[in-house]
Amino acid sequence: MKTIGDRIKFLRKKNKLTQQQLSAGTKVNRGNISDYENNKFKPSSEAVFRIAKYFNVSTEWLITGKEDRINSCNPQELDPDVKILLKVYNNLNKEHKKLLLQEAKDFLLQEKYDIF
Structure with a gap:
């Protein structure tokens, strides 16, 4: 993915969203989203922030298409079970990711893990 528009389109399609749904979720104009995805112009810093947060x-x-080195890690260093969890999580849509995270948080609180 060479452009920011390519990455926005990738994320939207990966999450099975229409441009209208992304617009509603980010409060970024649907026409602007179309223009970003078609590389007609680049989004404002506010639009970038909203889309990234979403x-x-x-x-x-x-x-840039490059991951922040502080937040990335070497996959070879990960436990095999963590790799599976990450693969499963990365293939979920946004709604299912939210549900899975809530279930994990509820479980950890119930088991009295103090990580939050």
Whole structure:
């Protein structure tokens, strides 16, 4: 994905959203989203922030396609079970990600893990 428009379109399609749904979720004009995805113009900093927040990605990745080194890690260093969890999570849509995270938080609180 070479452009910010390509990355916005990738995220939208990965999450099975229409431009209208993304517009409603981010408060970014649907026509502007279309223009970003078709590389007619680049989004404002406010639009970048809103879209990145909506999809839970870094603004750096959205703008450049490069991940923030502080938040990324070497996959070879991960436990095999963590790799599976990440693969499952990354293939969920936004709604299902929210549900899974809430279930995990509820479980951890019930088991009295103090990580939040």
